[in-house]
Amino acid sequence: MESINIGLAGLGTVAQGFIEIFGQKKQALSDKLGMELKIVKVASRSQKVDLEGLGAVFSTDLSSLVEDSAIDVIIELIGGEQDALELISAALKQNKHVVTANKEVIAKHGNSFKGEIDSGQLRFEAAVAGAIPILQGIGVGMVANDFGSITGIVNGTSNYILSNMSREGASFEESLKQAQELGFAEADPGFDIDGIDAAHKLTIMMALAYGQPFSFDKVITEGISHITSSDIQYASEMGFAIKPLAVVRRSGDEIAAMVYPALVEFDRILSQVNGVMNAIEVESDYAGRLFFSGPGAGSLATASAVVSDLGLIARNQGSAYPRLMGMEKLRITYPDQSTSSCYLRFDVVDEKGIFARITSALSESGISIDEVFQKNLDGGRASIVMITHPASDKDIDNCLSNVGELSEILKPIQRIRVLS
Amino acid sequence: MESINIGLAGLGTVAQGFIEIFGQKKQALSDKLGMELKIVKVASRSQKVDLEGLGAVFSTDLSSLVEDSAIDVIIELIGGEQDALELISAALKQNKHVVTANKEVIAKHGNSFKGEIDSGQLRFEAAVAGAIPILQGIGVGMVANDFGSITGIVNGTSNYILSNMSREGASFEESLKQAQELGFAEADPGFDIDGIDAAHKLTIMMALAYGQPFSFDKVITEGISHITSSDIQYASEMGFAIKPLAVVRRSGDEIAAMVYPALVEFDRILSQVNGVMNAIEVESDYAGRLFFSGPGAGSLATASAVVSDLGLIARNQGSAYPRLMGMEKLRITYPDQSTSSCYLRFDVVDEKGIFARITSALSESGISIDEVFQKNLDGGRASIVMITHPASDKDIDNCLSNVGELSEILKPIQRIRVLS
Numbered sequence: 129m130e131s132i133n134i135g136l137a138g139l140g141t142v143a144q145g146f147i148e149i150f151g152q153k154k155q156a157l158s159d160k161l162g163m164e165l166k167i168v169k170v171a172s173r174s175q176k177v178d179l180e181g182l183g184a185v186f187s188t189d190l191s192s193l194v195e196d197s198a199i200d201v202i203i204e205l206i207g208g209e210q211d212a213l214e215l216i217s218a219a220l221k222q223n224k225h226v227v228t229a230n231k232e233v234i235a236k237h238g239n240s241f242k243g244e245i246d247s248g249q250l251r252f253e254a255a256v257a258g259a260i261p262i263l264q265g266i267g268v269g270m271v272a273n274d275f276g277s278i279t280g281i282v283n284g285t286s287n288y289i290l291s292n293m294s295r296e297g298a299s300f301e302e303s304l305k306q307a308q309e310l311g312f313a314e315a316d317p318g319f320d321i322d323g324i325d326a327a328h329k330l331t332i333m334m335a336l337a338y339g340q341p342f343s344f345d346k347v348i349t350e351g352i353s354h355i356t357s358s359d360i361q362y363a364s365e366m367g368f369a370i371k372p373l374a375v376v377r378r379s380g381d382e383i384a385a386m387v388y389p390a391l392v393e394f395d396r397i398l399s400q401v402n403g404v405m406n407a408i409e410v411e412s413d414y415a416g417r418l419f420f421s422g423p424g425a426g427s428l429a430t431a432s433a434v435v436s437d438l439g440l441i442a443r444n445q446g447s448a449y450p451r452l453m454g455m456e457k458l459r460i461t462y463p464d465q466s467t468s469s470c471y472l473r474f475d476v477v478d479e480k481g482i483f484a485r486i487t488s489a490l491s492e493s494g495i496s497i498d499e500v501f502q503k504n505l506d507g508g509r510a511s512i513v514m515i516t517h518p519a520s521d522k523d524i525d526n527c528l529s530n531v532g533e534l535s536e537i538l539k540p541i542q543r544i545r546v547l548s
Numbered sequence: 549m550e551s552i553n554i555g556l557a558g559l560g561t562v563a564q565g566f567i568e569i570f571g572q573k574k575q576a577l578s579d580k581l582g583m584e585l586k587i588v589k590v591a592s593r594s595q596k597v598d599l600e601g602l603g604a605v606f607s608t609d610l611s612s613l614v615e616d617s618a619i620d621v622i623i624e625l626i627g628g629e630q631d632a633l634e635l636i637s638a639a640l641k642q643n644k645h646v647v648t649a650n651k652e653v654i655a656k657h658g659n660s661f662k663g664e665i666d667s668g669q670l671r672f673e674a675a676v677a678g679a680i681p682i683l684q685g686i687g688v689g690m691v692a693n694d695f696g697s698i699t700g701i702v703n704g705t706s707n708y709i710l711s712n713m714s715r716e717g718a719s720f721e722e723s724l725k726q727a728q729e730l731g732f733a734e735a736d737p738g739f740d741i742d743g744i745d746a747a748h749k750l751t752i753m754m755a756l757a758y759g760q761p762f763s764f765d766k767v768i769t770e771g772i773s774h775i776t777s778s779d780i781q782y783a784s785e786m787g788f789a790i791k792p793l794a795v796v797r798r799s800g801d802e803i804a805a806m807v808y809p810a811l812v813e814f815d816r817i818l819s820q821v822n823g824v825m826n827a828i829e830v831e832s833d834y835a836g837r838l839f840f841s842g843p844g845a846g847s848l849a850t851a852s853a854v855v856s857d858l859g860l861i862a863r864n865q866g867s868a869y870p871r872l873m874g875m876e877k878l879r880i881t882y883p884d885q886s887t888s889s890c891y892l893r894f895d896v897v898d899e900k901g902i903f904a905r906i907t908s909a910l911s912e913s914g915i916s917i918d919e920v921f922q923k924n925l926d927g928g929r930a931s932i933v934m935i936t937h938p939a940s941d942k943d944i945d946n947c948l949s950n951v952g953e954l955s956e957i958l959k960p961i962q963r964i965r966v967l968s
Contacts, residue, residue: 149692149834160691160759162666246582248863253689259835261681261689269673269681271580272569272855339580397841400817414569414852415679415842421817422838432834435692443668 131164132442135193135224136184137215138205139172142229142254145431146203147182157435161442169193172206194218201441203434204228213237220244227437229254229430235328238335238342251440254433256329257282257406258424261436265420266410267336273412275337277377279547282329284404284424285313285320286352286372290389291402294360294369300353312404312425323349323372323387330374330385333408337376338383348462350388358503359542362513363391363471366499369399373547382461391471391515391546398547467518469498473542474531478510482536486512489534493527495519509538515546551584552862555613555644556604557635558625559592562649562674565847566623566854567602577855581862589613592626614638621861623854624648633657640664647857649674649850655748658755658762671860674853676749677702677826678844681856685840686830687756693832695757697797699967702749704824704844705733705740706772706792710809711822714780714789720773732824732845743769743792743807750794750805753828757796758803768882770808778923779962782933783811783891786919789819793967802881811891811935811966818967887938889918893962894951898930902956906932909954913947915939929958935966 136143150157150167158164170179171187179186187193193202194215202219204226206212212230219226220241226249228234234241234252244250253263257280266275281287285307292303304321307313319325327347335342352372360370368391376385392399397419401407406424411417423429476482483502490497500514516524528541556563570577570587578584590599591607599606607613613622614635622639624646626632632650639646640661646669648654654661654672664670673683677700686695701707705727712723724741727733739745747767755762772792780790788811796805812819817839821827826844831837843849896902903922910917920934936944948961 145834153692157692259690260838261685264684264689265681268859269684269856270679270852271859272573272577272852397817397820400820412852414565414848414855416846416849418680418840418842420838420840423836426836428834429836432690432692432832435834436689439688439691 131166132438133166133168133198133200134438135196135199135202136167136170136205137172137190137193137202138207139170140205140207141427142430142434143172143203143205145427145429146205146434147179149428149431149435151181157439161439163442165438165442168198169196190215191218194222194224199224201225201227201438203438204230205434209233209236216241216250220249223249225441226250227254227434227441228252229434231255231325231328231332235331235342235344238332248440251437252332253437254430256332257408257420258284258422258426259429259432260406260408260420260422260424261433262333262408262420263336264436265418266333270410270412270415270418273414275378276411276413277375278330278333278337278408278410279398280326280330280333280374280406280408281371281398281401282374282406282408282424283320283323283326283372284406285317286323286326286389287401287406288312288404289321290352290355290360290370290372293355293357294364295402297357297361299357300355321353322351323374326372326374326387327385330376330387334376334383334385337410338378340383343385346385346462348386348388350386352389354542355389355544356542358511359471359473359544362473362503362511363544365501366515367394368392368471368546369394370544371398371401371547375547382459384461388545391544393547396547467548468521469518469546469548470516470524471542471544471546472514472516472528474512475538475542476510476512477536477538478504478508479536482510482534483512485534485536486531489531490516490527493530494523495527518548551586552858553586553588553618553620554858555616555619555622556587556590556625557592557610557613557622558627559590560625560627561847562850562854563592563623563625565849565851566625567599569848569851569855571601577859581859583862585858585862588618589616610635611638614642614644619644621645621647621858623858624650625854629653629656636661636670640669643669645861646670647674647854647861648672649854651675651745651748651752655751655762655764658752668860671857672752673857674850676752677828677840678704678842678846679849679852680826680828680840680842680844681853682753682828682840683756684856685838686753690830690832690835690838693834695798696831696833697795698750698753698757698828698830699818700746700750700753700794700826700828701791701818701821702794702826702828702844703740703743703746703792704826705737706743706746706809707821707826707844708732708824709741710772710775710780710790710792713775713777714784715822717777717781719777720775741773742771743794746792746794746807747805750796750807754796754803754805757830758798760803763805766805766882768806768808770806772809774962775809775964776962778931779891779893779964782893782923782931783964785921786935787814788812788891788966789814790964791818791821791967795967802879804881808965811964813967816967887968888941889938889966889968890936890944891962891964891966892934892936892948894932895958895962896930896932897956897958898924898928899956902930902954903932905954905956906951909951910936910947913950914943915947938968
């Protein structure tokens with residue numbers, strides 16, 4: 129190819145960032161990549177922006193991109209699931225390259241495109257952690273390695289909310305509202321705060337790192353809406369930040385993945401990734417522990433990753449990603465949290481001896497306590513806050529169910545895992 | 549290519565790491581990369597290790613690798629400058645791919661290989677920051693971006709020494725000795741502690757990021773041997789770590805590069821990169837501020853990056869790097885530190901009024917002070933320690949030359965830049 133003709137699908141935030149970069153860097157990119165880049169057509173059903181100067185045809189018909197034989201690469205930035213899936217499938221069938229930022233489609237339907245991902249025909253760096261080139265890092269830079277674990281902060285909205293609760297002492301609801309006002313959270317924030325978005329991203333990293341099928345349905349998700357500003361304050365007093373994590377771990381021939389808020393020790397670099405920033409820590413056999421951080425979202429930052437994929441298409445005829453085959457012997461299981469310490473908060477009626485009764489009950493259930501303190505609240509109430517030594521989910525479940533019988537306890541008992 | 553025949557030059561630490569990875573992952577890598585990898589010949593003048601099971605021919609003649617028409621890729625891990633340069637040149641002339649970890653050869657002679665770097669025939673991910681895929685990050689992941697600055701901790705030996713001085717309160721000499729005993733520093737540590745090694749790496753990052761010729765001779769270097777444990781202690785009391793930095797900054801159409809130890813605020817993630825770890829912070833127009841950290845040296849970590857380059861050769865026929873052309877209008881100049889705050893330490897005879905005389909003298913020279921304190925030492929001496937507001941190198945030079953005339957001052961005056 130001496131030139132690449134691009135068809136752009138969508139005119140939302142990321143697409144506008146792509147058009148802006150293209151406007152500013154068309155010549156520089158063409159020089160760097162050794163071929164001319166042209167946006168020949170833009171298609172969007174719902175919106176129309178000023179495309180003057182772009183020299184591209186506009187259409188409200190997405191399928192016109194697929195049918196246009198002059199188009200080499202379709203950049204799918206319409207978002208959502210079904211329409212994007214159809215567009216990507218149709219484009220690949222027409223032997224076009226596809227670049228997408230669509231984490232949902234890749235996480236849920238990536239297995240339909242295994243061959244195209246292996247060959248580099250379908251690329252999706254922008255789908256995970258915005259500007260951070262984490263898929264290139266895992267798939268190319270660390271190709272020699274087996275991965276012990278990947279621990280990421282990959283949902284900027286959740287991280288913004290928890291960071292804001294920490295910085296301002298604000299409640300979850302106030303912080304969510306602020307995130308929405310600043311444009312960091314959708315009107316329907318469920319995808320973000322319930323961990324779905326992070327689970328999409330974790331699914332993609334897991335597939336590339338471990339050479340497994342995309343297994344979104346195996347990722348356990350726990351949201352952040354039950355975290356209170358008191359929890360953040362108490363955790364901080366014990367030396368921890370509360371962070372929205374996406375974690376996949378390998379243990380022998382099993383891998384397990386989970387999205388959950390967790391306490392992270394202050395001396396770990398992950399604990400200091402604040403606001404809408406994303407970060408990923410990767411543990412590997414040869415490269416050791418690598419850490420990547422940067423903007424996980426935003427128009428230009430995400431579009432920067434889209435351009436990176438475009439660059440790989442321009443400069444390569446093969447795929448920079450390793451093939452996804454080769455390790456089918458691994459079993460994707462559900463997380464076994466048997467070694468997880470827990471933060472527990474019991475809100476109680478502050479009666480004499482309650483502290484002793486709770487700690488004794490834990491002890492009798494075989495849960496040992498690493499650190500514990502009591503905070504007296506108004507209205508004759510108190511919070512008893514602790515970090516346990518590592519214990520299995522089952523033991524903690526049983527214990528909390530017993531302790532929950534104590535009449536002084538105002539349920540629900542708060543329980544947050546500690547990152548080991 | 550259905551298979552890649554590798555000729556390995558050298559049998560030192562990194563080469564042994566490469567052989568170890570190859571022994572463990574040959575099949576997995578062949579599966580991932582879609583072609584068979586074979587080490588067919590190993591050449592080393594000085595050493596011979598047990599190559600049993602590798603199935604490779606051994607030779608003490610490096611040029612036999614170049615002459616062997618069966619070899620597709622030569623992995624140059626002999627180190628040093630002249631012999632490695634000759635081997636790389638000869639191999640490229642024979643149209644072989646070359647992968648090297650040799651930062652000195654690339655930094656000093658990279659301009660001779662511009663075409664081969666552009667085409668991906670010559671690759672050197674392992675030359676900078678060990679396991680961290682920073683060249684891929686800058687060159688591929690961030691291809692859309694212009695770079696405001698790159699700030700790295702890229703010499704593990706220097707970082708180990710300063711970290712050890714900070715943790716243990718040890719002197720520079722003790723920490724250097726300890727680094728040598730642990731194998732983190734060479735018997736002749738000049739390359740590391742004088743900033744030469746970091747300057748090699750900075751030269752390479754600068755060339756790829758800014759599309760400029762390799763300009764090692766334009767990098768100013770300042771070593772770390774003048775840093776004392778007191779400086780580290782005092783900086784810490786004011787909220788800073790002292791870190792061995794390699795910095796390139798763009799200002800308009802000029803870029804300037806410098807290796808130097810500097811104070812870094814504790815709330816910057818760079819300040820927390822300790823021991824032999826490396827880290828690079830990249831500021832860019834679209835991707836924002838990206839941060840990468842990981843092991844910067846070590847047998848397996850460095851070999852992991854070598855394998856990454858081998859993977860790119862296997863999976864690509866073109867180059868994943870952007871071309872180096874296209875921005876020749878930039879001028880590579882020497883660093884203008886006009887906006888740099890400075891840490892200053894004056895060791896003085898503790899006479900009445902000396903604190904006032906020094907601070908007045910600074911004030912008269914137009915240097916304003918952000919923070920200052922006096923530490924009384926034994927023997928009637930004291931240290932006056934301060935951080936200035938930003939001032940030009942020239943103003944600081946003039947000022948220190950004036951203040952240095954005060955009879956109470958026991959020279960030399962310590963002066964360390966503060967990272968802005």
